[in-house]
Amino acid sequence: MQSQASAADLSAWASVPWSPVTDPDPDPDAASITTGTTTGTTADTPIGWHKAGVPYIPSGKALSLQTLDVWIPSSGNNHNAPDASSLPHLPGTWIIYIHGGAWRDPAISASSFTPAATNLLLRAITTSTTSKKIAGLVSLNYRLSPHPHHPSPPNDDPARQARHPDHITDILTALAYLHRLGIITKKENWILAGHSCGATLAFQAVMSPARWGLSPDALTAAAAAAAVVGFNGLYDLAGFIASPPRGYEHLCEAYREFVSGAFGEEEEGWRAVCPATAGAGGAVGWVGEWVGDGDDDDHRKRGQVVLVQSREDTLVPYQQLEVMRAVLEGEERVAMRVMEAGGDHDVIWREGGGRMAEILWEVVEGL
Template sequence: MTEEEEDRDRALWASVPWTPVTGPPGPTTPDDTTITSAASSTTGNGSVIIGWQKKDVPYLPNATALQAFDIWIPASSTSSSQQPSKEGSAVDVVPPEPNSIPGGKGVWVVFLHGGAWRDPRVSSTSFSPTAGHILRHIHNRHQKEDVRLGGMISLNYRLSPHPDYPPNHPEYPGDGRGAKHPDHIHDVLSGISFLQRLLKPSPENEDEFVLVGHSCGATLAFQALMDSSRRGLPPTQGLVKPSVVVGVNGLYDLAGFIKAPTKGYEGLRDAYEKFVAGAFGEDESVWREVGPASAGNWLPEWQTLEGGQRTEEGRKRVRKRKAVLVQSKQDTLVPYDQLEKMRDYLLKHATTAAAAAAAGDGDGDGDGDGEEERAGLQVFEMEIGGEHDEIWEKGDQLARILLKVISWL
């Protein structure tokens, strides 16, 4: 990477200021966390700063409005300072400088939202409730336990057109809403690459990166484990793939559902076919290839860096790979057998993938619900309750799952 490219990345990062995330001290409810709009925040009203946020950070030069991400970091991980206010009755907390990049060790969580690749109402902000829960947990318990969290990212990506929200829609402008495959996954890889260029992780630190996706975001999360050459994209050189992927109410076999809908979900077939064709075109072979549970064996690609690179240390750490599949049986939009197909696919191909990557036996260090292990990969099945979007709308269940995952690393 040239010095000019590094300067460009830093300028994009610094273009958005840090904003405090506040909440009352002690136990809280989901609605108690707020994002203040000022560049500094006083703690004299009884609330405390539990973290810092940057919103809509562009990850590409000349980015559209959707080629951006939100980021949250715990308050304890920054170099913010406290100064007496002019009135002397409160304390003004001065945020980190806009160009300040979080330092130190810790797990980074990257979230990919759902919305069927096209719904402009679902965006990076869908992770806000979960981020608030996690920041409060860390703030309230940092003296008692060490939660190794570096930060959390919620990534936007360009969307395909939506028939109900034309480009001239007053609330949802058309900028970035004309995408076709592979634009969505290209943006995801670009955003992750931008983050990693700033944080500069090495393959030996891959355990510090967790990729999480909800609904079609889960599809994208698993696609990000594959080599980008599958999509006709140039390799994102040096991209460190995560050791853990979490799919929540995910879509894994689109072609299979459209061909033979799950019993009780037959009425959704036409809707599925429309949004899948809108995102990926009319070719059914493409539908099979983009589905992580219906594509050919891609698991060996998870074990390598982009471009086929693999370090000796990376070979040793292949046994650390974990896939966490989360699904609600009360979900009326995505049937539970989507999880089952993804689980069965992973377990079927795990031994072959591990052998191809010269891995040893699994280390069995997880403690998740419904854990199954094959050489090179641990698969965890977690059943949750609630409707399709409830897990991110409330955020508490997802926060508990992610805190558990972070504790494994």
């Protein structure tokens, strides 16, 4: 399946060893893990394996942020790390995650998925074999735009000079790399999730790359995730900046600053890139780019969208979800669900990642 991977792809993969992941909150009574029937984990038994910072542009050409993190559940009672060159082989669904941070925050990275990933690994190894399986998890770094208030690490880092479409280019480049490695193989075996601007990027990643002037075969078969899950996502930036909802007016200038930093000053450009406004005249042209235009009512041919937004989010108003929901409602090729979450903007990934993991688990089970 990884026949398309080049020697350089495989050597980039093997350049990072697998390190053990253990349960941060082990069960004191548990003796050992037997996959499929486990009731608890011990402190020293790996629940999975993690590669941190795999360069997804091989041959030493990746910038510091052109890397990804991978986690795989441990199989059986094996305490030995897989060889660095060994590729994931478990069947099941891959969850690919895109972090937020307004396209520019150097303090938020792929590793922000660690709490949710750890929670998902635990679920994967302690749940009965009859349920749908998680094959593994990936969290993507991508180049950022400069941040005027975060000079450290240095703003002159070449990985922090990105301008649209660089962020999307990196996401698509990473997905193509995972495709060549045989990790994401077909629509049914992966879902794409993102938080905040990562949710914007997740939807942009299923649209035609031609929208951003990128070559359409940059992605090919990897283009179609079975589901896109947006957590506290940004879907209509122009709408927010033109008329922020009550209670969020004070954020207008901050939004204008990071939106201009990522996409330039033109409001028209902001509309063209946002998933709630990227269709002409309200029609969502990109749904066809994602799932195809056939009027086939086969459920599996529809794209699944899950929108999650906390009403207690002080940075992103619930209205962003409502605008996106209104645009996708009545779109027959999309099966949409809205799910609840609480807490402020970053709580969903920061505090244990429990709710994020629960939602992603449920989405995978429902595929």
